[in-house]
Amino acid sequence: MKELEQFGILEKDISLKKYNTYRLETEASYVLHPKDVGSLLSFLEFAQQNDVPYFILGNGSNVIFSDSKYEGVIVKLDLLNHISYEGQHVTVGAGVMMNFLALEIIKNGLSGLEWASGIPGTVGGCIFGNAEAYKTSTFEYLTTVTYIDKDLHLIKKEKDKLSHGYRTSYFKEHPENIIIEATFTFPKGTKEQSLELIRDRLQRRLSTQPLEYPSAGSVFRNPSSELASGKLIDDLGLKGKQIGGACISEKHANFIINIGGATGKDIRDLIKLIQEKVKEVYQIDLILEQETKDW
Ligand SMILES: Cc1cc2nc3c(=O)[nH]c(=O)nc-3n(C[C@H](O)[C@H](O)[C@H](O)COP(=O)(O)OP(=O)(O)OC[C@H]3O[C@@H](n4cnc5c(N)ncnc54)[C@H](O)[C@@H]3O)c2cc1C
Numbered sequence: 163m164k165e166l167e168q169f170g171i172l173e174k175d176i177s178l179k180k181y182n183t184y185r186l187e188t189e190a191s192y193v194l195h196p197k198d199v200g201s202l203l204s205f206l207e208f209a210q211q212n213d214v215p216y217f218i219l220g221n222g223s224n225v226i227f228s229d230s231k232y233e234g235v236i237v238k239l240d241l242l243n244h245i246s247y248e249g250q251h252v253t254v255g256a257g258v259m260m261n262f263l264a265l266e267i268i269k270n271g272l273s274g275l276e277w278a279s280g281i282p283g284t285v286g287g288c289i290f291g292n293a294e295a296y297k298t299s300t301f302e303y304l305t306t307v308t309y310i311d312k313d314l315h316l317i318k319k320e321k322d323k324l325s326h327g328y329r330t331s332y333f334k335e336h337p338e339n340i341i342i343e344a345t346f347t348f349p350k351g352t353k354e355q356s357l358e359l360i361r362d363r364l365q366r367r368l369s370t371q372p373l374e375y376p377s378a379g380s381v382f383r384n385p386s387s388e389l390a391s392g393k394l395i396d397d398l399g400l401k402g403k404q405i406g407g408a409c410i411s412e413k414h415a416n417f418i419i420n421i422g423g424a425t426g427k428d429i430r431d432l433i434k435l436i437q438e439k440v441k442e443v444y445q446i447d448l449i450l451e452q453e454t455k456d457w
Pocket residue numbers: 183217218219220221222223224225239256280281282283284285286287288289290291292293294295333339340341342373377378379380453
């Protein structure tokens with residue numbers, strides 16, 4: 163599809179290994195990086211008129227791809243990466259990485275994203291799933307979100323008009339909308355205190371999570387604030403259980419890691435096994451936090 167080149171940087175028949183944190187080897191016909199919002203809108207119009215399948219990908223840190231080739235366009239918003247300041251209000255493109263933003267705002271005397279320093283997701287992806295750590299979520303300091311709706315209108319909405327909860331948001335409930343920009347209002351902070359907090363958070367992650375292996379973070383939501391999925395899986399003796407190249411981490415039972423050559427099917431089969439065992443023993447339905455992309 164020659165026409166796609168006009169909308170931004172285009173990669174053809176490409177491995178998606180570098181575009182998902184599980185490092186699955188799936189391929190796609192196209193990966194498009196739109197130059198700006200205008201190019202994204204033009205692409206969406208073209209896709210609607212020509213029935214071109216597409217989906218929006220952030221940093222691929224919460225998805226489990228199918229093993230078959232994606233015969234469509236994966237749209238990565240990494241070129242929507244502007245950051246601008248107006249006092250404590252910070253406006254960022256949806257493609258900015260949250261862990262980068264956490265460090266960036268500190269340089270401008272702001273704080274409030276220390277919790278996100280270990281989250282390898284984009285602003286768009288983190289708003290979509292309301293990413294959270296250490297009891298602070300993405301919506302905490304969010305003020306407004308600008309997005310494109312299914313009729314290709316640009317809409318700007320205040321946080322209060324956008325539903326959100328534990329690992330969910332209006333955007334997860336209405337995935338036809340595409341987040342392009344967000345404004346946060348952060349509290350003032352001091353560089354030393356923020357960096358100290360970030361060091362502490364990263365240290366805690368390093369000691370409890372298998373960061374040396376590809377993964378997509380926690381696999382399941384916690385059934386309640388008192389009950390951790392990792393504990394249930396650990397108590398069933400499932401740590402180390404392996405299917406193909408996918409393995410339940412010995413370090414953290416709510417992580418599935420790719421120990422080499424894992425396929426999307428290996429991960430899905432391991433998820434199914436965990437869900438069946440937990441249901442059988444505890445009568446609890448574990449809900450997936452990660453998203454399977456089946457095409
Ligand atoms: C080591 C590790 C640690 C992690 N720790 C945490 C943690 O502590 N807390 C936590 O909540 N998560 C954690 N995660 C999971 C993940 O990083 C987050 O869920 C993150 O928010 C996903 O962002 P992403 O850009 O990678 O989204 P992707 O995985 O690329 O996409 C996820 C979904 O969001 C949609 N989406 C992405 N961008 C947009 C957009 N601009 N507009 C509309 N829809 C969009 C996609 O279509 C997809 O449906 C961790 C992951 C890893 C690998």
